[in-house]
Amino acid sequence: MYCAVRFEEREENELGRGGYGAVYRGTFKGNAVAVKVFKDHLDAERKKEQKREMEEHLRLDHENVLKLLHIDDSRDKT
Numbered sequence: 471m472y473c474a475v476r477f478e479e480r481e482e483n484e485l486g487r488g489g490y491g492a493v494y495r496g497t498f499k500g501n502a503v504a505v506k507v508f509k510d511h512l513d514a515e516r517k518k519e520q521k522r523e524m525e526e527h528l529r530l531d532h533e534n535v536l537k538l539l540h541i542d543d544s545r546d547k548t
Contacts, residue, residue, distance in 0.1 A: 474498075475540075477505045490520050504536055 477483065477496030485493045491508040508520060527538040 475503060475505055479507060490516075490523070498539075503539075 475496050475498045477494045479492075479494060483494045483496075485495055485504055487493070490512070491506055494505045494507065496503050496505040512520060524538070524541055528541070531537070
C-alpha cells in the first residue's frame with residue numbers, strides 16, 4: 471500500500487529556508503511532518519554536498535533532531 475506525503479509549497483506552510491531549499495508543513499498517515507524541498511538549480515559541487523547531507527541525515531538518530539524518513543526526487547506532491 472502506497473501512502474503519500476501531502477503538502478503545498480505555499481508561504482503560509484513554510485517552516486524555514488536554507489541554502490539547499492525550503493521546509494514546509496505536511497502530513498503523512500494523518501501525522502504532521504516537515505517536508506524539505508531542495509532547489510533544482512544547484513551546481514555540481516552543491517549537488518554533491520546536498521547528497522552527502524541527505525545520506526548523513528538518514529543515518530542520524532538523535533532526540534533533538536527530526537528523523538529523516540524518506541528521500542524522493544519526484545516533484546509530484548500528491
